[in-house]
């Protein structure tokens with residue numbers, strides 16, 4: 001049986017160790033994993049789409065993960081998934097509060113294309129309360145985010161809040 005390709009979509013504003021934990025888990029299952037960063041997320045992003053792609057690539061290189069393509073997309077996730085030949089959409093689950101939204105998203109995507117399955121991967125316990133929003137909040141007020149994001153991401157945040 002062929003091992004499918006998968007797409008891991010999100011805002012990645014910016015990528016955290018929580019996202020990276022999901023990438024490591026997904027890499028064990030899928031032959032090819034593409035991170036697809038949504039250009040225009042619901043919330044106004046801190047970083048531009050070009051910055052988020054670059055920061056994600058740098059973070060993956062820094063933690064020694066290779067072979068992951070990082071792309072940006074606009075419009076429907078399912079159209080992007082089809083365009084790259086993905087058989088599965090990977091999403092991460094933290095605390096139970098993620099579940100309702102992820103379930104709704106998965107069922108909507110299944111309605112749009114029943115051939116593409118959503119795979120929800122459980123994060124490591126220590127990242128279960130970590131989000132990009134928390135990292136931005138802590139860093140904005142000068143807190144230490146070194147246990148939440150790789151150094152290259154921390155530096156990008158420092159530059160962003162300095163400018």
Ligand code: ADP
Pocket residue numbers: 009010011012013016017018019021022041090091092093094098122123124127128129130131132
């Ligand atoms: P979105 O705006 O699409 O939710 P995010 O970048 O916030 O984009 O999240 C992308 C995916 O990564 C989501 O499935 C989210 O649940 C997951 N994710 C984010 N942070 C973590 C974490 N700490 N542990 C596991 N999964 C996470």
